[in-house]
Amino acid sequence: MMKIDVLTLFPEMFDGVFGHSILKKAAENEAVEYNIVNFRDYADNKHKTVDDYPYGGGAGMVLKPQPIFDAVDDLRAHGEKAPRVILLCPQGERYTQRKAEELAELDHLIFVCGHYEGYDERIREHVVSDEISIGDFVLTGGELGAMVVIDSVVRLLPGVLGNEESHMKDSFSTGFLEHPHYTRPAEFRGIKVPDVLMSGNHRLIEEWRAKESLRRTYLRRPDLLEEADLTKDQKKWLEEIKKEGK
Structure with a gap:
């Protein structure tokens, strides 16, 4: 304790x-x-x-x-x-x-x-x-x-949070800002939840979350990327994100 x-x-x-x-x-x-x-x-x-x-x-x-x-x-x-x-x-x-x-x-x-x-x-x-x-x-x-x-x-101590993985994916714990979250309903005032999150394809969902985490970091806290050791996929996504903003 x-x-x-x-x-x-x-x-x-x-x-x-x-x-x-x-x-x-x-x-x-x-x-x-x-x-x-x-x-x-x-x-x-x-x-x-x-x-x-x-x-x-x-x-x-x-x-x-x-x-x-x-x-x-x-x-x-x-x-x-x-x-x-x-x-x-x-x-x-x-x-x-x-x-x-x-x-x-x-x-x-x-x-x-x-x-x-x-x-x-x-x-x-x-x-x-x-x-x-x-x-x-x-x-x-x-x-x-x-x-x-x-x-x-x-909140980081063992057993404090209900889901032990909760804090592991928090903003800054991974070195990036956390990806967006959505919950029910699937459509609210004409605004829809991204289709990939309801696809049931866990690999695509994790890929989407990783890319959106990178996107949010680039747009809001680009300083965090200055010393980040990016993977090959992350480098590719970052180039795509930069092109989207042009």
């Missing part, structure tokens, strides 16, 4: 996320254990303050190192294996599906959600193993970023 600890000043923010849908079922099925910790409880002063003014001046407040250091030390002491400590930060590496797959292989994750202007640099240098950004924008805190990362990791 994976253990996930979250250090935050706002534990109640996670109640709705962890208490519903797939994340709730994952905990009920003992695929994951969540532990939400208010790191203000680790502050060593009578007012329980966790931030202070930055040395050198400047706007905003900075999270002090002591509460984070002590909270992580405590969580490490209660874990069986060394955890990865993840800081949610706009300066971190851009989060990807590949990173989600990497984290899903681990036993213990600790997420640090900051607020205010930033973190004391000693937290980055001596506590954190990974800094992650979910995009090139700034949020008011790390909680929403942590929720995004945790959701993307937990």
Whole structure:
């Protein structure tokens, strides 16, 4: 079972996320254990303050190192294996599906959600193993970023999704965007489902899906194709797709 600890000043923010849908079922099925910790409880002063003014001046407040250091030390002491400590930060590496797959292989994750202007640099240098950004924008805190990362990791754990193959064909898991999906009715407002999907020919269906995945990637995220190792068929399809667009 994976253990996930979250250090935050706002534990109640996670109640709705962890208490519903797939994340709730994952905990009920003992695929994951969540532990939400208010790191203000680790502050060593009578007012329980966790931030202070930055040395050198400047706007905003900075999270002090002591509460984070002590909270992580405590969580490490209660874990069986060394955890990865993840800081949610706009300066971190851009989060990807590949990173989600990497984290899903681990036993213990600790997420640090900051607020205010930033973190004391000693937290980055001596506590954190990974800094992650979910995009090139700034949020008011790390909680929403942590929720995004945790959701993307937990759904990859064995037994969490009903169909074990579901995540294997997700967008980015294959290196391409996922192909289009259709369901009943076969015709809606004059718009028909592609005939091949109702043909019963599984080889042709898989070929159609692979080609449409390539098409969608080319049209929407051509950057993903720059380093892709395309098969002979994929190269042929890509040339056909490019000609169709002329």
